[in-house]
Amino acid sequence: MLTMIRDIAAHVGKEVKLGGWLYNKRSSGKIQFLQIRDGSGFIQGVLVKSQVSPEVWEKANQLTQESSLYVRGTVRQDDRAPSGYELDVTDIEIIQVADEYPIALKEHGVEFLMDHRHLWIRSPRQQAILRIRAEIIHAIQDYLNHNGFTLVDPPVLTPSSCEGTTTLFHTKYFDEDAYLTQSGQLYMEAAAMALGRVYSFGPTFRAEKSKTRRHLIEFWMIEPEMAFVDHEGNMKIQEELVSHVVQHVLNHCRRELETIGRDIAPLEKVKPPFPRITYDEAVELLKKEGFEFEWGEDFGAPHETKIAESFDRPVFITHYPTEIKAFYMKPDPNRPEVVLGADLIAPEGYGEIIGGSQRIDDPQLLEQRFQEHNLPREAYQWYMDLRKYGTVPHSGFGLGLERTVAWICGLDHVRETIPFPRMLNRLYP
Ligand SMILES: NC(=O)C[C@H]([NH3+])C(=O)NS(=O)(=O)OC[C@H]1O[C@@H](n2cnc3c(N)ncnc32)[C@H](O)[C@@H]1O
Numbered sequence: 001m002l003t004m005i006r007d008i009a010a011h012v013g014k015e016v017k018l019g020g021w022l023y024n025k026r027s028s029g030k031i032q033f034l035q036i037r038d039g040s041g042f043i044q045g046v047l048v049k050s051q052v053s054p055e056v057w058e059k060a061n062q063l064t065q066e067s068s069l070y071v072r073g074t075v076r077q078d079d080r081a082p083s084g085y086e087l088d089v090t091d092i093e094i095i096q097v098a099d100e101y102p103i104a105l106k107e108h109g110v111e112f113l114m115d116h117r118h119l120w121i122r123s124p125r126q127q128a129i130l131r132i133r134a135e136i137i138h139a140i141q142d143y144l145n146h147n148g149f150t151l152v153d154p155p156v157l158t159p160s161s162c163e164g165t166t167t168l169f170h171t172k173y174f175d176e177d178a179y180l181t182q183s184g185q186l187y188m189e190a191a192a193m194a195l196g197r198v199y200s201f202g203p204t205f206r207a208e209k210s211k212t213r214r215h216l217i218e219f220w221m222i223e224p225e226m227a228f229v230d231h232e233g234n235m236k237i238q239e240e241l242v243s244h245v246v247q248h249v250l251n252h253c254r255r256e257l258e259t260i261g262r263d264i265a266p267l268e269k270v271k272p273p274f275p276r277i278t279y280d281e282a283v284e285l286l287k288k289e290g291f292e293f294e295w296g297e298d299f300g301a302p303h304e305t306k307i308a309e310s311f312d313r314p315v316f317i318t319h320y321p322t323e324i325k326a327f328y329m330k331p332d333p334n335r336p337e338v339v340l341g342a343d344l345i346a347p348e349g350y351g352e353i354i355g356g357s358q359r360i361d362d363p364q365l366l367e368q369r370f371q372e373h374n375l376p377r378e379a380y381q382w383y384m385d386l387r388k389y390g391t392v393p394h395s396g397f398g399l400g401l402e403r404t405v406a407w408i409c410g411l412d413h414v415r416e417t418i419p420f421p422r423m424l425n426r427l428y429p
């Protein structure tokens with residue numbers, strides 16, 4: 001039975017057998033130091049020429065970067081070692097001497113690394129990011145599952161759009177037209193009328209022609225939807241969820257955060273309540289900061305970054321103009337030219353991580369929106385039925401996983417937040 005490096009502390013003084021890959025090695029003539037990784041961690045194996053057979057010594061000489069092997073040895077505690085332990089190697093079984101590894105331990109250009117993403121993910125930094133991503137997913141589901149939400153899976157193949165028709169991926173569904181989902185929201189609204197509080201978690205697709213550090217073509221979204229929850233209740237759930245996730249990462253990913261060099265001070269300030277400013281107040285703030293900005297425009301990355309600089313934690317921007325938001329958003333009854341919705345803007349320039357709103361629950365108004373947005377009525381009949389058979393006030397939001405990972409990890413680009421990013425001009429590997 002192989003021992004995993006993550007469990008090595010339980011085996012001090014004992015002989016163990018590990019399976020793994022050679023991450024790196026160095027030699028001082030009579031001693032060889034093998035940096036071994038097995039996916040659960042790293043450990044240094046030490047070979048002393050005088051203490052192993054010539055065959056084992058020769059095998060160690062043959063090993064190249066990323067060669068796969070079994071190694072046997074005795075576990076020794078050593079505070080000088082990064083993991084706190086070392087392995088006094090007694091035997092090596094080579095599985096494969098790897099070809100010359102393309103990602104040598106030096107700087108490489110982004111496109112080269114992206115072309116070798118299937119290998120790049122083996123590096124300590126990329127492993128750490130993927131572990132933090134997994135912990136974020138775990139924390140999100142932990143919060144939602146313990147707060148009355150049920151996971152419901154929406155379809156990926158859909159007959160219509162949710163977020164406008166300019167970013168749809170079209171495909172044929174036998175002899176019908178279909179589109180890859182932009183958002184599971186509309187289906188979550190149906191599920192919320194059945195189960196009260198629901199959420200979806202899956203890939204969503206936007207044929208965005210934007211090549212920015214925050215846009216992916218395929219990204220993962222968590223979409224909670226809640227019956228009998230209004231705009232303010234929606235934001236309260238969002239700030240509790242995000243704060244829970246950040247605290248979970250701080251509690252469970254310290255080693256990974258150190259590996260990627262993340263300054264955690266900004267994350268320690270992420271506690272509810274988050275500040276709320278209206279779109280109007282945000283426009284005024286931008287004008288005071290010297291931006292040319294017309295009421296009715298949408299905020300771009302520079303605007304969101306400037307707005308966020310006034311706060312030490314994520315900030316809700318609420319009451320956007322109805323004209324620039326999606327058809328389903330409920331207008332403010334006291335001021336119909338703005339909606340009961342909010343974007344959650346992360347600090348440190350990471351921009352919008354959540355989009356959400358209260359939904360239109362009045363059938364007449366929804367009919368009017370179908371016409372204003374020129375939506376094909378028959379494709380949305382099921383969605384209108386939700387307003388005919390027991391409509392209720394309800395709200396929901398979409399949290400973009402990759403943007404959340406980029407913010408929490410402090411990364412420059414979303415391409416490092418997902419195992420195999422799909423971006424403009426990138427479908428490989
Ligand atoms: N259930 C809902 O209410 C969600 C709603 N239908 C929706 O899709 N809103 S959103 O378009 O703002 O997207 C939500 C979030 O999804 C993320 N998002 C949105 N588009 C992208 C792209 N292209 N790349 C990466 N991440 C993206 C970003 O964090 C947004 O705040």
Ligand SMILES: [Mg+2]
Binds near residue numbers: 352355
């Ligand atoms: Mg949005």
